[in-house]
Amino acid sequence: MSFITTPAGKQIKMKGRLKGINNLYVAGQWTNSPGGLPVAAAGGKFAIQRILRNEKRSIEI
Numbered sequence: 001m002s003f004i005t006t007p008a009g010k011q012i013k014m015k016g017r018l019k020g021i022n023n024l025y026v027a028g029q030w031t032n033s034p035g036g037l038p039v040a041a042a043g044g045k046f047a048i049q050r051i052l053r054n055e056k057r058s059i060e061i
Contacts (some may be wrong), residue, residue, distance in 0.1 A: 014026060014031040014032065016031065016043070016047055017050070017051055019054065023040060025047040025050050025051055026047070027040065027043035027044045027047040028040050028043060029043075029060075031043050
C-alpha cells in the first residue's frame with residue numbers, strides 16, 4: 001500500500017488523464033488511495049477502457 005488512510009486524511013483519486021497532454025493515460029498504485037497491487041490492476045483496466053472509448057471501440061473487458 002502506498003498510502004495510509006486516516007479519518008482526517010484526504011482521498012487521492014486521479015481521473016487518469018493529464019490536461020494539456022493528448023493520448024496519455026495514467027495508471028498505477030500512486031493514482032488512487034490507498035494504493036497497492038489491486039488498485040494498480042484496476043487502474044490499468046480503466047486506462048485500457050479509456051483508450052478503447054477514445055478509439056470508439058467496445059470497452060467490454
